[in-house]
Amino acid sequence: MFIRLMKTRITFFCAILAVIQMVLLYMQGPVWTTKVSIESCEDSRSLEGNTTKMTWQEYEMLFKTSILQTTYNCKVIEEIGSAIRKNGEGVHSTCMNNVYKPRVPCIVYAFGMKTESHKRSGNLWFYNIGLRSVDSDNFTPHVDSYVNKSQIFTWKVRTLKSIMEMLGHTNITIDVLKMDIEGYEFDVLTTMMDDGTIKHVRQLLGEWHIRGDQRFEFSIKYFVAKRLLSYGFKTFNYNVVGRHGQCKKIYCLQANLGFVNTKFRK
Template sequence: MSETAISNFISKSTCHLKRRNVILASFFLAILAVTYIGIIFDSKITIKHYVDYLKFHPWTSAAAFRPSADCDLSSSWDTVLNSDTLTGAQVMQYFKWSNRQSCQLVQDFGGTMYKEPSGWDGQKSLCLDPEVAPVPGDCLVYSFGTNDEWSFDEQMSAYGCQVFAFDPSMMGEDHYDHNPGNVHFYKWGLGDRDRHDTDYNWEIRSLSSIYQTLAARHGRKIIDYLKIDIEGGEWDVITEMIASGMLSNVRQLGVEIHLVTNAPLEKYRDYAKLLRSMETMGMVRFDSEFNPWFMANFTRLPELGKQSQGYEIAWFNANLTRHPTGG
């Protein structure tokens, strides 16, 4: 082959290589561009969803709940519940709101297995994150509404807590120690003030009154878990706890709320705003479970269809979180 032919061959080959490299480079650049656009698009969607999520879920971890001067505890729920256009669906959504991301480890204690539908009823959720978890061997539990069903009390005793259980409707002695477990029973009902219920011959006492009486037995300790299941009486009790300051002495609170079915929307708004007032004071919701065996039609809100009349809701007190190293 002549030098001229070799030179032409090399020139053509180089040209083909350059063309192929340009095509390959263009191809890879196109792939990168599509990928980049996709990432940006997905990121915008993800960020939007995350921002929307935070509007109704302002808490992220137990460690973040220590009060500070610039801490804004309000959320979109305040706007929703104060709105002139509030709907029944919105207020029910507030009761259902679980805010589960506020606690990393949630465990249920107690409860009874039901069927149709199958599931646990009467269980109470505890946050076991170290900042708020009851300390085994040094924890205090008040349990109102035993109804001769001791699973919660016995399990909290097995966990390592001293448990005081209360129910005025139970037969038998007024005060005794329940076995098995470190459970002390008192035949007292929980109310917004001390009184005698003449209809049922029950002794009703406020939480602050009961605490003052029992402090001689357990000391003036924080109530690590307060369980309330008193068939509709919780609304007056919560109001009293806020007014008396007893709420500030409760580290975790588990309440089954009960909704009447014949009230106007404003009544349910009042219920929701009462719970919300606790949350703006530092009670952080970490669970809500509706009762599927307690369904009914709300007669003055027919657009809702059948809804649950009961919700098991749990909070921890941000003002009583411990430092990760203790305290």
């Protein structure tokens, strides 16, 4: 589970490398609930003259028909990443159309847990930090199948804005932001839209997860996704992932999604 963030046309780095740059982030995290209040996102519909709230099943249908659809024709798609895990996890479809194609050489940052911060190679750094919707040095994750073997009971987490500030990349264009954070993506995206960092993202990749009782928050997740589209993001690739082992007893929707920010075409 990781975030990959690439960066391009940055004068700060041009002064160092004199070329177009690319940045990559890596992180992992567990499932958690969405921070937006359900009441603030509730919609209503007219049924025989009466106004009623939509069910989560109706929001599920809206989500599948409006979000899990290709709305941008990317003519060149390449599978990028490492397939060291089973079922090819770690590889994600990336749009390589000229306007969105990341350029090399690149600078790479990786983020995750259980490993001390270190430099992995000439252009790859790892930081022991998680991505979240808030800044905290004592974040307590929800214990589930992703973290039940962890000996760490609190995590250091930061928003993407804070991570970019830490690295000296404030207001820098991100060529590709890649997230696989097991259910936290809706909170993180909401924060990115609230603080404006989403406007600096050229391409957004990752897994989206809705599991168990989160189905009752489908209205929230639908409106988060619709809000993302309002920033100019269009889906160039989607693929519904096969049923996870833990989904034998609970509701699950998991999909790989790839978006491009069409405002960068201007």
